Amino acid sequence: xxxxxxxxxxxxxxxxxxxxxxxxxxxxxxxxxxxxxxxxxxxxxxxxxxxxxxxxxxxxxxxxxxxxxxxxxxxxxxxxxxxxxxxxxxxxxxxxxx
Numbered sequence: 001x002x003x004x005x006x007x008x009x010x011x012x013x014x015x016x017x018x019x020x021x022x023x024x025x026x027x028x029x030x031x032x033x034x035x036x037x038x039x040x041x042x043x044x045x046x047x048x049x050x051x052x053x054x055x056x057x058x059x060x061x062x063x064x065x066x067x068x069x070x071x072x073x074x075x076x077x078x079x080x081x082x083x084x085x086x087x088x089x090x091x092x093x094x095x096x097x098x
Contacts, residue, residue: 001041002088010091023074023094030070031094038089044080065092073097 005011013021013028014035020028034053041047047055047068054069058077068076075097079090 001038001043002086003035003039003091004088005091007091007093010094014091021094027070027074027094030074031076034068034070034076035091038078043087044089067097070094 003014005014009021012019013023014032023031037046037050044055044066047053047066052069054067056067058065058067062077065077065079068078070076073096074094076094077092079092081088081090
């Protein structure tokens with residue numbers, strides 16, 4: 001799938017190994033691993049198949065977005081779009097779920 005970022009800092013976090021955006025090492029590592037998997041995925045069915053991700057559609061203020069677990073505390077928030085025949089994951093934020 002194609003990947004886009006709403007925030008330049010998140011794009012940098014994905015590709016710059018010296019940049020941590022203030023997150024602890026485990027969160028950064030999990031984020032980068034998820035990004036590699038997302039990039040290689042054909043569509044979002046791969047996300048549902050990875051049970052440990054707890055990929056779920058969000059409600060309320062975050063309606064239209066999805067959550068991917070990074071660890072017990074942190075979640076990656078994404079949006080899915082389809083443009084022509086392409087599926088795109090837009091990385092929105094990393095948030096504390098508690």
